[in-house]
Amino acid sequence: MPQHVQGVIAPGRNEPVRVETIVIPDPGPGEAVVKIQACGVCHTDLHYKQGAINDEFPFLLGHEAAGIVESVGEGVTDVTPGDFVILNWRAVCGACRACERGRPWYCFDTHNAKQRMTLLDGTELSPALGIGAFAEKTLVAAGQCTKVDPAVAPEVAGLLGCGVMAGIGAAINTGNVGRGDTVAVIGCGGVGDAAIVGSRLAGAAKIIAVDIDDRKLETARTMGATHTVNSRSTDPVEAIRELTGGFGADVVIEAVGRPETYKQAFYARDLAGTVVLVGVPTPEMQLELPLLDVFGRGGALKSSWYGDCLPSRDFPMLVDLHQQGRIDLAAFVTETIGLGDVEKAFARMHEGDVLRSVVVL
Ligand SMILES: NC(=O)c1ccc[n+]([C@@H]2O[C@H](COP(=O)([O-])OP(=O)(O)OC[C@H]3O[C@@H](n4cnc5c(N)ncnc54)[C@H](O)[C@@H]3O)[C@@H](O)[C@H]2O)c1
Ligand SMILES: [Zn+2]
Numbered sequence: 001m002p003q004h005v006q007g008v009i010a011p012g013r014n015e016p017v018r019v020e021t022i023v024i025p026d027p028g029p030g031e032a033v034v035k036i037q038a039c040g041v042c043h044t045d046l047h048y049k050q051g052a053i054n055d056e057f058p059f060l061l062g063h064e065a066a067g068i069v070e071s072v073g074e075g076v077t078d079v080t081p082g083d084f085v086i087l088n089w090r091a092v093c094g095a096c097r098a099c100e101r102g103r104p105w106y107c108f109d110t111h112n113a114k115q116r117m118t119l120l121d122g123t124e125l126s127p128a129l130g131i132g133a134f135a136e137k138t139l140v141a142a143g144q145c146t147k148v149d150p151a152v153a154p155e156v157a158g159l160l161g162c163g164v165m166a167g168i169g170a171a172i173n174t175g176n177v178g179r180g181d182t183v184a185v186i187g188c189g190g191v192g193d194a195a196i197v198g199s200r201l202a203g204a205a206k207i208i209a210v211d212i213d214d215r216k217l218e219t220a221r222t223m224g225a226t227h228t229v230n231s232r233s234t235d236p237v238e239a240i241r242e243l244t245g246g247f248g249a250d251v252v253i254e255a256v257g258r259p260e261t262y263k264q265a266f267y268a269r270d271l272a273g274t275v276v277l278v279g280v281p282t283p284e285m286q287l288e289l290p291l292l293d294v295f296g297r298g299g300a301l302k303s304s305w306y307g308d309c310l311p312s313r314d315f316p317m318l319v320d321l322h323q324q325g326r327i328d329l330a331a332f333v334t335e336t337i338g339l340g341d342v343e344k345a346f347a348r349m350h351e352g353d354v355l356r357s358v359v360v361l
C-alpha cells in the first residue's frame with residue numbers, strides 16, 4: 001500500500017518551499033523505504049529551490065539524512081528493516097566505465113529508486129540528489145542506504161550524507177592532504193569547515209580559513225583552523241602567501257563556488273600545488289585565466305564531487321572516528337528544526353547564522 005507522509009516541496013523557481021502530503025510507493029525490486037530521523041539543510045537544497053541545478057520542479061528537497069530502513073523490495077540483501085543507515089547519493093553501479101576501471105568513487109551511473117514519489121494529484125516529484133529526505137519517509141535505491149553504528153545520533157550521522165563528507169573528502173581524498181602540508185580553505189560554511197576537519201585529521205601543519213564573515217572564521221578556528229583571513233577586508237591571496245613563507249598553500253580548497261573565489265584559490269596555491277573546487281557554481285558563471293598561468297604554475301586543478309567518497313568505506317570509518325572523539329561532527333549542528341522550518345533555515349543560511357540547521361523528525 002502506498003503511504004501518505006509529509007514532505008518539503010520546492011514548487012517552482014524561487015517560490016517558498018512548503019510542507020505537502022506526498023505519496024511513497026511500496027519499495028520495488030532493489031528499492032527501500034526509509035523512515036527519516038534527521039536531515040541537514042545543505043546549500044545545494046537552496047540551489048535546487050533557486051532553479052540553479054535544473055528545472056525539474058517540483059523538487060522534494062533534503063539529501064543529508066539518516067534514518068531507519070522500514071521496508072525493502074525484492075532482491076535486497078544488503079540492508080534489512082530496522083537497520084540504521086545514512087543515505088548516500090553515490091550508490092555505485094559496478095558496471096560503468098569508472099567502476100570497471102576500479103574507480104567507483106567516480107561512478108557515472110549511480111542508482112536511485114526507479115519508481116517516483118508523487119503529490120496526491122499524481123504530479124511526479126524530483127527528489128534532491130535522488131534522495132528527498134525532508135520527509136517523514138522516502139523511497140531510495142537500496143544501495144543508497146549505508147549501514148553505520150546506530151549508537152551515533154541521527155542528526156550527526158546524517159551530515160555525512162552530503163556536506164560533511166564532501167568537505168572532509170575534498171581534503172583527504174581529492175586534495176590528498178598529507179602530514180605537514182599547508183592548506184587554505186575558502187568559504188567556511190558546513191562544507192568548508194568539514195574540509196578543515198579533514199585537513200587536521202590528515203596532519204596538515206597549517207590550515208588557513210578564509211571567509212567574508214568573522215563569525216564563520218571564529219567557528220573555523222574551533223574546527224581546527226590555525227589562521228584566519230577575512231577576505232572582505234584583506235586580500236586573501238597575499239595573506240595566504242604571507243602565512244606560507246611567501247609561496248602559497250600546498251592545497252587550496254574552494255568551498256564557495258564562484259569565479260572570484262576560484263581565482264583566489266588558483267593564485268593562493270604554491271607552484272605545483274593543488275586547487276580543489278568543491279563549491280557548486282551556477283550555469284551562467286564563467287572563469288577566465290591566463291593560460292600561461294595555468295601552465296606555468298603547474299600542479300593540479302581538481303573538482304571534488306561528494307569528496308570522492310565511497311560511502312561503504314568512508315561513512316562507517318568517519319562515524320567511528322566521531323564516536324572515538326577524534327573528530328567532532330556534533331559541532332556542525334547549529335540548531336535542530338521541524339519540517340515546517342526549512343524556508344527559515346534557508347534565510348538563516350543566507351545570513352550566515354548557521355553551519356547546519358538539521359530537520360529532526
Ligand atoms: N561538491 C560537492 O559534492 C558538494 C557537496 C555539498 C555542497 N557543495 C557546495 O559547497 C558549497 C558550500 O556549501 P555550504 O553548505 O557549506 O554553504 P554555506 O552557505 O553554509 O557556506 C558558504 C560559506 O561561504 C562564505 N562565502 C560566501 N561568499 C564568499 C566569498 N566571496 N569569499 C569567501 N567566503 C565566502 C559564506 O560566508 C559561508 O560561510 C555550496 O556551493 C554547495 O552547493 C558541494
Ligand atoms: Zn558505476
Ligand SMILES: [Zn+2]
Pocket residue numbers: 042043044045063064162163
Ligand atoms: Zn548537499
